[in-house]
Amino acid sequence: MVGEGKYSDQGGPHSGALRAALRAQTNDVLDAQSIEGVGTTDNLSSVIDMTPEQRKMIAGAAVLNLSDDGQDYMVLLRSTYRQTIRWAGKPEKIETKDKDGITRLSPRGSFALWSEERLGKSKPFDAIDRDTLRILRRALFALNSVERERVALEAQKKAEAEELHLRHALLDAARASSLCELASAIAHELNQPLSAISNYVSACPQEFKNAGIDMPPRAVALMDTAVTETARAGELVRRVRDFISRGDLKSEFIDLDKVIRQSVSLALVPVDMPRLKVSLDLDADLPLLLADPVHVGQVLLNLSRNSLAAMEKSQTQQLTIRAHPQGDVVRITVVDTGPGIPDDARRLIFEPFHASTTKGMGIGLSLCRSIVEAHAGRIWAEPSDSGAILMFELPIQAGLDDEHG
Numbered sequence: 001m002v003g004e005g006k007y008s009d010q011g012g013p014h015s016g017a018l019r020a021a022l023r024a025q026t027n028d029v030l031d032a033q034s035i036e037g038v039g040t041t042d043n044l045s046s047v048i049d050m051t052p053e054q055r056k057m058i059a060g061a062a063v064l065n066l067s068d069d070g071q072d073y074m075v076l077l078r079s080t081y082r083q084t085i086r087w088a089g090k091p092e093k094i095e096t097k098d099k100d101g102i103t104r105l106s107p108r109g110s111f112a113l114w115s116e117e118r119l120g121k122s123k124p125f126d127a128i129d130r131d132t133l134r135i136l137r138r139a140l141f142a143l144n145s146v147e148r149e150r151v152a153l154e155a156q157k158k159a160e161a162e163e164l165h166l167r168h169a170l171l172d173a174a175r176a177s178s179l180c181e182l183a184s185a186i187a188h189e190l191n192q193p194l195s196a197i198s199n200y201v202s203a204c205p206q207e208f209k210n211a212g213i214d215m216p217p218r219a220v221a222l223m224d225t226a227v228t229e230t231a232r233a234g235e236l237v238r239r240v241r242d243f244i245s246r247g248d249l250k251s252e253f254i255d256l257d258k259v260i261r262q263s264v265s266l267a268l269v270p271v272d273m274p275r276l277k278v279s280l281d282l283d284a285d286l287p288l289l290l291a292d293p294v295h296v297g298q299v300l301l302n303l304s305r306n307s308l309a310a311m312e313k314s315q316t317q318q319l320t321i322r323a324h325p326q327g328d329v330v331r332i333t334v335v336d337t338g339p340g341i342p343d344d345a346r347r348l349i350f351e352p353f354h355a356s357t358t359k360g361m362g363i364g365l366s367l368c369r370s371i372v373e374a375h376a377g378r379i380w381a382e383p384s385d386s387g388a389i390l391m392f393e394l395p396i397q398a399g400l401d402d403e404h405g
Contacts (some may be wrong), residue, residue, distance in 0.1 A: 037065040040125040060122025064137040078122035263300035281322040310338030329393040
């Protein structure tokens with residue numbers, strides 16, 4: 001096995017206990033004896049401290065240096081080699097005493113054959129073994145060098161990616177701070193003209209009456225609608241400012257059917273698409289939701305406007321909005337027949353300042369995600385072969401149907 005502190009052990013269960021000491025204690029001895037990065041010994045107990053149990057199992061070792069800095073290496077262990085030594089004649093002489101108390105030495109049986117077993121060494125590393133180890137070491141050294149380069153390159157790429165991500169996070173934070181200031185400034189600047197428009201339109205019926213002109217009922221209804229929508233626009237601006245700045249929500253029980261229809265109608269006001277078809281598939285028994293109606297309406301308005309903008313040059317222009325309960329949530333789906341969302345862009349469209357259309361600053365869908373998540377919901381884009389499919393879910397409050405019918 002290649003790597004710092006990793007070994008290829010061949011010596012039984014006791015070999016694992018030698019790992020920590022082996023490289024450190026053999027560093028000077030085997031490295032001094034090494035040839036072409038390979039050091040061997042057939043008497044390991046003379047190099048490192050070993051227990052009797054270890055000496056019975058392991059007696060030799062070969063260390064292969066696999067890197068220039070010595071951090072990567074391979075250790076091969078050899079088991080004890082049982083050596084039988086045969087002798088001719090016993091070296092011991094037996095002492096005996098005769099009846100007179102005189103010590104006599106028995107004659108040695110010079111031609112008696114005997115043998116003994118010797119342990120503590122491994123089978124010696126011969127020239128073929130050392131050549132084989134050097135070939136193995138060169139191959140593993142090359143492989144390890146390639147692996148080191150790959151790991152270093154991956155580490156460098158990861159560090160660069162993390163640095164880039166940090167830069168983007170800091171830039172997004174700066175943009176978000178600027179966006180809060182911009183939202184406050186825009187809200188302040190828009191409130192005055194919106195109030196003026198409301199006042200001027202409200203004054204029109206009285207001016208016509210002072211001039212003795214009878215206004216058609218249709219004109220009166222349109223003026224009333226203009227006043228109502230102007231007030232709603234002012235409230236929308238104020239709440240968006242508060243949400244961006246402080247994350248404020250003003251939840252109430254809302255009729256989702258009504259909010260969807262109002263938002264789609266508002267999105268269609270500036271649209272000039274003669275071939276456009278709008279389909280609303282809304283469940284007849286949609287439950288009341290505890291949510292901020294202005295912010296939920298803003299999500300639907302943004303999604304509808306994005307779909308309409310995407311279909312401007314499409315041959316088929318079909319906007320479909322569905323809303324159906326799904327267990328403990330209501331799922332709202334916005335489908336268009338535009339060019340769709342590329343797979344690599346789908347995961348980024350809800351990030352701040354990643355524009356999903358060629359127009360705008362790229363904060364619309366990010367704002368949608370923030371609003372939906374602030375309501376404990378989720379929003380995502382579904383894969384699609386044609387057009388775009390965006391969905392979001394809002395939770396249904398437990399017991400809500402029983403209390404609010």
